[in-house]
Amino acid sequence: MSQIFGRHFDLLFRLTLVAVIALVFGAVVLWRISIAPAVGAPVEQPVPFSHKHHVGDVGLDCRYCHATVDKAAYAGMPSSETCMNCHSQLFTDAPMLTPVRDSVRDGKPLHWNRVYRLPDFVFFDHSVHVANGVDCVNCHGNVATMPLTWQAPSLEMRWCLDCHRHPQIATRVAWNSPPAKPTLRDAAQLSECSTCHR
């Protein structure tokens, strides 16, 4: 029987084999190191709350609404009453605020959609970051420019480690020795597992 494959085909075939293998390997690596999709995507909310307006235009302090950010691990979310502090005077009948008014009337809390998600094996504490001179903007981006809030950083472990391994890039506290205060942990300590995982 006559041969069915010519020389050129052989070459082509071998090249294809190599290419396929390379492609598969590349794809896997790419998939593993690719960035989270959530970043930069505005999140819909029951009330279209605009940080741009409240922070950028009105100039509210973050702590007015996020009351426990410098006290506790949890930054705190404003109660409906807090919204009403102003909105009982301003935009009193704006349709977009109906959910807030209903919440206060019926005593049913609002359900805000999460913008920042951490897995439950990560123990992040707002207060200690604030206490050590890490500005909100470092992690949350400039909310003053966000009509609807979106996730600014990737929140990947390597992103956390960037600062934990080089604290000086993210804090106003002088992190190089001698430490500004006795309790300051050096980069080595900050990047230990037990700092965030328990």
Added chain:
Amino acid sequence: MSPLKPSPPLDSSALEARRDFLKLFALSLGAGNLFGCVRAPDDPIVPSVADDTIEDLPTLYATALTRNGYANGVLVKTRYGHSVKVEGNPQHPASLGGTDVFAQAAIFGLWDAQRSKTVRRRGKPSNWMEFFDDLHARLRASRNGAGVRFLSEPSTSPTLQRLRREVAKKFPAAEWHTYSSLVRDNVYKGTQLAFGKPLEPRYDFSRASLVVALDADFLTALPGSVRYARDFAARREPAGSNTPTRLYSIECAPSPTSILADHRLALRPHELQAFANALLAELDGHTTIDTPYQRWARAIARDLQAHRGAGIAICGDHQPPAIHYVTHAINARLGNLGAAVSFAEPTHDGIDQLGSLRDLCNAIRGDFVESLIVLGGNPVYTAPADLDFAALLDRVPWSAHLAEYDDETSLHCGWHAPLAHELETWGDARAFDGTATIMQPTIAPLHDGRSIIELLAEISELPRGGHDLVQDTWRETMAAPFETSWHHALRDGIISETVSSVVSPALIAQNIEMPSASDEDKLDILFRPDASISDGAHASNAWLQELPKPFTLLTWSNAAMLSPATAKRLGIVDEDIVQIDVAGTRIDAPAITQSGLAENCVVLPLGYGRTRAGDVGSGRGFNAGVLRTSDEFWNSRASIRKTGKVRPLARTQRHSMAGSDAPIRVDDFPRSDATSNEPARANLFAPRDRSGDYAWGMAINLNACMGCNVCTIACQSENNIPTVGADQIRRGRAMHWMRVDHYVEESAQARLHSQPVPCMHCEQAPCEVVCPVGATVHDSQGLNVQVYNRCIGTRFCANNCPYKVRRFNFLQFTNESTRDFANPDVTIRNRGVMEKCTYCVQRIETARIETDKQGRTLRDGDVLTACQAACPTSAIAFGNLNDPDSAVSKAKRDPRNYALLAELNTNPRTTYLAKLRIVNRELDE
């Protein structure tokens, strides 16, 4: 959590708000945990309506948990409105910071999904309104209460006793009975004999340099045990000139107390009586009675004489009044009365409980009982068999049962109503010394439960909330201004100046006849509350069910316990099913041998063989109660035979015989020979760098450990450790991070040892080098950290751990049912990852963050591990080794300090202090 001070109380409205809030929060909290180690939670954020600062920091509420009516002061930690952890209340005289296992397990009890949730009439769902209507109709129908009976468990609650009087005012003809299967009648009968009236004995172990315990487990079983344990352990440490307390334990069955005994003598019940008499005779100087234990009696008598006024003779609750009398007599002879032993009027309303129950039964038989209201307890299960309480209950025309669980008794009552948990309601209770505590709710009732006092208020038609009822009780007695002292009482967890005053009665001479020697062909049966689930009240508490019982390390069941020699004589081996025959009543029970038990004795733990205790409690073990009669309530006689059948038992330790390789070090005191410290060993490893601020370490004092398991269950509660069930335990898959090993030195006195084993946090940790992904590593504080989310489960670390302290999640052990009371500071581990003791790293980090914000470094005592905080005897010292003045540094400098398996050069951060034996050379074999 010493940095935190107890918070001011909540008013009821705040509680309501919190409950509504936490219902929502429970979901979000759980959802994250459920998929722990897998993905981030995707649930909404739910702020409160009115409150801006959802308390994220732990809040402590000072309250009390009662055990057999007596209060143990506790602080309950709540997170996001969930009650998640019980700590001892350092200001409470019965606690001083320690707790018992039942207090720790209360969290599980509170959140137990199997608790009764609705009022039921003849098993059909109903509601409180209908119940109250029927109740009131019933009561009005009775001629001012004639034929109406109440049956409650004994209580020390002033409010309850006040409301009893209210009810009596309204229904003078109604009668009240008190019964629980943990009756202490013998104690009061004993004082009756000795002093002519029932009195409450109270002991001060800090003033005792010698203790003679006659089958008395004063370290875990008495009302004041948690406190007693603290004082006793403190006194046992050689400090300066004072010689440690010597403890003689003459007992029928071993108990945690036996572990700390310097000399043990195991006797059968009738022999114990003889011994007591012999001891008294020796003290009186005439040694007429001749007993085989003359040598012991004489030696102990001589020792007692040498410690006049500084000794304690104490007798167990289960022993007959005669022995109680003898111990009182001994104390009187030695001038211990008013010193280390004192008496007060009982604060307890159950003085003659068996009599009270008998009266009730007779009344029912005589058809004098129209209506019976059972307030708590489970008499159908716990009442002595000869009374046949179930049948009698069926004869009562109208009956109601207020209880946490829809149990055996509820089945025989017309009405069942859910009783609220102690952590859900207002109340009050007195401690062993009379100190009163206001019990405040830490959470609004999860189910539709009411408290006993609320029900009594309803009956006496002064409908008020629990809060007001308790205030009414105390308004007069508390120092003015009332609001302030009330507030302080809630904050501190005690009401000042409520200690009941001491009476000093004179001893009445009695002559105690010798007990009749037993017929040798029969065995002595000892009915004892189970070490883990007591009389069955805790049967549906999975934490307690899975808690390995001391010595036998048995879980999820009870067993007939015999001494090895007796078992050998009868040809019985572990797990054999034996038939026990008491006067014609027979039960089958799996047998288990226990060293240190008196010959020809069989211990039958109560509390098992429940039929209506939910999935967790029902159908486990056997019900020893069916052999129990009101005349032979604690002891009995039986014949026993093998049935040839076997039942596998779930035990967490295979064998406890310790030969030369016992990891327990015991030093004699005073040192017979100058046994020096561990020899210095050659080590090729570079020592771990301790230059950081903190170098955490732990020292466990075996001279204070009595193997009571509180550390184990406190750790379980703090670290979200799942229960795995009997089958998995049998497979050797128990998850407790802190396990308590038990060892027996076979000798005439069968020395018993217990050894808590947490992670050693080795400086040269064998587990770390073998993990391919670096999921277990050292941090600069010297912690051997386990990173669950990095672990892929090769299990090499567990193989390579010489101490076997690593726990692997072989299956999905955690489930939704436990998420409500999970500690939000600790990751919930899923299938396939390794876990282990972390030295409570979450507590360390929390404390570091708090102090960091204050700009100061941690001080000794800022961080307490869960086990350390809960330990009644303060056996566990934990702290910073870089601080030379820390308690743990001091302990490590003690020549008794030694490392487990030091020959492996792992340099463990957890070390042990050798146990001491305060030897009496006369009795040393």
Added chain:
Amino acid sequence: MSAENAIASRVATIAQTTRWRRPGRMATMIAAVLVAFFVIAVTKLLIEGPGIWGIDRPVEWGFAIANYVWWIGMGMAGTFISAALLLLRQEWRASINRFAEAMTVFAVSVSGFFPILHLGRPWFFYWVAPYPNKMALWPQWRSALTWDFFAISAYLIVSILYWYLGMLPDLATLRDAARTRRSQIFYGLLALGWRGAHSQWQAHTTTARLLAGIAVPLVFSVHTMVALDFSQGIVAGWHSSLFGPFFVGGALFSGFAMTLVLAIVLRRAFELERLITDGDLDRLAKLLLAVCLFVTYCYAVDVFMPFYGGDRHEIDTTLARFAGPYAWIYWLTLICNVAIPQLLWSPRIRRNRIALFFIGLGVVIGMWLERFMLIVTSLYRSYLPAAEGRYWPTLWDWLLLLGSVGVFVAIFLLFVRLLPVLSVFELRKRQEHGA
């Protein structure tokens, strides 16, 4: 010339016979059932977790690891036989090297399942591989398990290359002998355009020697690596410098035994007496005996060392092996791996196919028992008396073991069915020399 065609057609017919005879069909059916076991066992495992196995505390490793070491051990022999013997210019290897290599590749592939299935969270197995990731983390280089990952993959790759390279000329032969279009395309692609040109032959020989040169040291490194998975631990009974050579010896032992068994089966099944001669079996048997003596020596040293070293725990472990609850496994191991193979001293036995078959099988089983024994008897008793435990396998352990055998057999049958089981071109050479 005639001989040459005879061989070619003989081998070709094995590869291309349109229908199997009954034994073939039987074997296929059994293999299919066992493969089904494997699938079920793995599915159950992935759904419920390793708790379905008998592993517990303190015996946290069980069948999975025993199976892994066993399979990869058998994987050693093939490459060793063909490579080492090639370098030593042993012509007789021609009759067995091909299926021995195939056996290697398949055994190593099967063994590769186990370290992954063994994990608590198998879906994260790739974390032991160093690659840039979101966690900014690397594997832990001090752990033997990390290096094991490289050892296995390196070995798998080299042995596949070596095996495939060797097959090229024969694939070409089959292509040329192919009767149907389908088979022509099939073999055509596999042959990668082999034309038997002089240049190709030259490249082929050089590469073969080169790969052989790499493969032989790999055989030793890989199994020493596997041994380190144990001896790195401080577990009494594992922590011994003997383990490297001990495991390599054991690996070759089981490998040769398996080769012997397969050789006898193939020879019987396809009347290859002329190609796989009694002389070949005899040589193989001698090789087996030699390794057996080495392994025996290792057992002896393994017992001697604890007493010589005087470590309390090591001594206890050894005594427990003799008389503990798992003693029977220890003695059974010695019977299979030490006692019975001594029969091979007698030439009569060495030329008795039946005897050889069962001796070989005995060794294969014995070696599995040895791995099981080393794991369980070292783990069940710990340094602390209180921490002692027991181990007993569950149904799922057995299903997975049988299943893995099924997978191996199935692949091997496919190989026999589709590819040249014997190295045609080398047999030719050999016969030319013989002639």
